[in-house]
Amino acid sequence: MPTHFAIPVPEDYSLKRDACSYGYFLLRPNHWDPRSERLTRVLELEGGPATITIAQPREDGKRGPARISKASHFTRGADLACVSDRRLARREVTEASGLIARMLRLDEDAATIRAYHRVDPRFKGLGRGRLFRSPTLFEDVIKTVTSCNVQWPSTVVMNERLCEVVGDGGAFPSARKLSRARASTLRARCRVGYRDKRIVELAGMFASGEIDPHWCEDPATSDEDLRTFLIGLPGIGPYAAANVMQLLGRYHLLPLDTESVRHGKTILGMEGTDKAIMKMIDKHFAPFGAHAFRSYWFELWEFYENKRGPSWTWERETTGKTFTASQF
């Protein structure tokens, strides 16, 4: 028997806009259905895995998904309507709500997004500001490692295989489970290549508490300490560290990669070596200060959307597998 529960959201929240705001929404175990505009994924809860479907009913009570209008700037956020595929205990509802809140960045209220739009008004029209992430820091870190040194389609495959081969009931594997996996299994069956040992090692560090998510998520932890710590982890270099930082809500650093160079050359008209262009991009976005990554990312996102339509219309199995700009 399913359990229905609601999650309150900030007044400007739009599920389709704010969930489909970063590539991870296209990675397993996440599944966005563009037709029903619902997000479904398996969550590992106290009583075992449960498939949760999240929707945002229209505020006006009419049938069909909520609409986003450029003219009105925001849809007024109706509470999220969630349903599980099995009965959940009260504690599990609380647990699931917390994980969903992390994933959908419900902690960033309307005032936070307004503060960003004061710095960069270009994205005020659609109300963009929140960036989708995973329910746990562990999943964010592993997803980041699977995105290094590969084209996007390989990242899609790695996450698909990790969930199928190691995860319980299609869930993203827990740190404990992944730390017990054989590196050779990850390489052969999950196609993670040379990342195999690094992933097992990272999982072991999370499982043992050597990596403490609370310390990483704590606003009292300085940016400098956090970056130094992250960059010391296996498989995490300057790009991955900056990406994990933005996933932790620290937007001042830019994870610069070949996509950034392409953006610098084709959109911003920069010229020079890749290294020189990366420096120019850093300088270009520096005026956005603590919000630099948001501005950088939504520029890139706009480029993808101009090619492939609004992100909430992308299918995981088609557009979602080819959306890296180099594929256009």
Add this chain to the structure above:
DNA sequence: GGTAGACCTGGACGC
């Protein structure tokens, strides 16, 4: 501190 080359996979290309 800076740089070259290895790491692995999948796709593109030529034969």
Add this chain to the structure above:
DNA sequence: GCGTCCAGGTCTACC
């Protein structure tokens, strides 16, 4: 169908 080349970020060895 097979072999070769290339792209991608991190890591290590070396200067």
